[in-house]
Amino acid sequence: MRPEAMARHQGGMWPWLMQRVTAVLVFVTMAIHLTATHLLNIGDLSYDNIAGRLAHSGMALVDFTLLAAVVFHALNGVRMVWLDYSLAGSGRRVVDVAFWIIGVGVFFYGAWALWPWITG
């Protein structure tokens, strides 16, 4: 293996960095979500309570951030495991594109489920 060949392998910083950033986001937003859902509304997960909670723009932002961070963190983690098994060249790009399509699809599905609660 020549040094020039090694230098051609670029990238890797953003997936690594974003995995750490989304980990912090998941920790914070999950804590807020669980506190708001299970501590402040103990034993009362009724439609009205959930609708009331999501009517607050701050809580809606927390839940959207949680959704985006969880989807990215989970799929990026699986992608990293996958790439450990030497997917070079075009195979790698296929995996990247596939995970982006799945991720965006899952996020919009989640957003579609959240949207009616927010807009009332």
Added chain:
Amino acid sequence: MPEARFHIKRFDPKSGVGAHYDEFTVPYEGSLTVLEGLFYVQEHFDGSLCFRYCCRAAVCGSCAMYIDGRYRLACQSNVNHLKGDVIVVEPLPHMPLVKDLVCDMSEFFAKYETIKPWLIRTSQNPEKELPQTPKERLKLDMPVDCILCGACYSSCPSVWTEGDYLGPAALLKAYRFEVDSRDEARRERLPYFDNERGVYRCHTIANCSEACPKELNPTEGIQWLKRAAVRRRLFGRLK
């Protein structure tokens, strides 16, 4: 006179026989290192036994082997300190085998070379020496002790699954020069470790730190390189 029983993994690609174990009993007085035991076997029982050695003082890194289920240097492993009746001696796992206890290290050293493991200077060298403060020298204390034995490389699961991954030894050496106050590589060395075949392939499993016979911590060095790479790319810091 006490005796040490060695269970040695044998493999000769020319013999047509697959890998197998041979057992030898070596008498000794006082103490005996595994390397001395291997010499005895070679001289008295089987001259075809193949193994690497050089300094016999845990400095050259040639005799790294998998001894009694752990990565050790044969020259600094005293049989009196090994538990069990039989001492199992095997080559470094997950490495291409040449013969018996000798592995093919060519890929290991090719990867090592890619990170430019030498002092890179851009400014004029002073006429005499390049002084360092004790604090600057302290940063080199850990990585400078690497003897390139390959134990960390052989123990790393990321190396097992990703053939192009540089591995802990090369990255520890990159760290050794990146923290050196005299090195001025700045962005020159960065592209060779700041990628998915470099530092980002490390998942901080820390097998390397556990395997290292010199008790170094390559994982720590790799984590430092990751932080340095992010700082350099996002904030333009060069050191």
